[in-house]
Amino acid sequence: MHYIYLFINIAVIFFPLVLSFDKKVHFFSKWKFVLPAIFITGVVFLIWDLLFVKLNVWSFNPGYIIGVQFFGLPLEEILFFLTVPYACIFIYECLNAYFPKDNLQKYSFSVSNLFLGLCIAILFFGYNRWYTVINFGFLFVVLAYVEYVNVKFRFMYKFYRAYLVSLIPFYIVNGFLTSIPVVMYNDKQNLGFRVGTIPFEDHFYLMGLLLMNVYLYELFKSRTNSLKTEV
Template sequence: MNYTYLLINIAVIFFPLVLSFDKKVHFFSKWKFIFPAILLTGIVFLIWDILFTKLNVWSFNPDYLVGINLLGLPLEEILFFLTVPYACVFIYECLNAYFPKNHLQKYSLALSNLFLGISIAILFFGYNRWYTLINFGFLLIVLAYVEYVNVKLRFMYRFYRAYLVSLIPFYIVNGFLTAIPVVMYNNKENIGFRVGTIPFEDHFYLMSLLLMNVFLYELFKSRAGKNQA
């Protein structure tokens, strides 16, 4: 069906958008921070996406697309960088509002070090594959910067909790996209290991996408708070 990918995008953002007016979370009042974060992150990931499409790292099945292309990408793929980050940051804010106590706080640095170590190890063995190289290289840079350079803005313990919860819809949405398949991967450009039909790298692609969005979101909130003070 030509509307498959578009309907998946709509399904991803529908409930987070409707529930943005929840009285406790008040997510709509933070749109002035989230949309700039999504825009800036989206530009980076769209450049990445365009490059990978041209290099045949992945491709899109026209049977499940409406047929509108921009910058060499299907419209639905561009919308993906709006719907998924919005939904994931919404999850992040809901968890912060309803569950302010977070037991991951004392483990966040250890988790960051673990993921940095994983990134380095996989880069050592998979540096000759485009998806593996760019994916883990980007995560290594962003994670190291957020954890060790940007020391005044501390949110990683909240980020890891949101990431773990976001994996639930990730398996549903990405499962559909890779099983149908809407998105087709060239296994010569990844390590070839999959969780079901989902490439292993996709888990860390989600981490990078969510981390950059949350970092910019928290940065913009912090600057607004300082200006008001």
């Protein structure tokens, strides 16, 4: 039973890792962009994670982790910020490879504004709950930056498409983590609304995590392409 969280991490990354050598997607050739994006985002979210443990926003069931910890976090939780982003960026690139058209890109800005408005509304009503405030505050900042400050490259239609597909494994993985439970939430620090056993905020935690990863991934790719153009 102590290996449950570790097995979940392995299951998350197994097929994306094996299929990274698919000839059409050729995902392994993009690791030089993927890994830095995951590392930088992972550092931010691990600091966030440590803060949440200190604030009793969530905790980890000792019966389902192997007991190895770094800086007070289970090894499995640290691996989570490698396996989940890798799988999600893999989904993002698969969709881009097999469905390259972006005819709906013109609607993505409106969708982003709806999410920004949602962030403001939820921050207003949940201002006294740590998970709600930090989660939606972070998403608001990153989303506003990508849409209003970043003007060099546009990818939000492709992002939203990947996010929607990522929700399928999200419900499976988070369903296990929250129903067993491996991760235990303090409902005094969130809105108290759940989809099944999954806190409402988790949906937007995934969005913020994926958005930062994809933005950095696209940023590193665009810089490399710019250097090639200059040469």
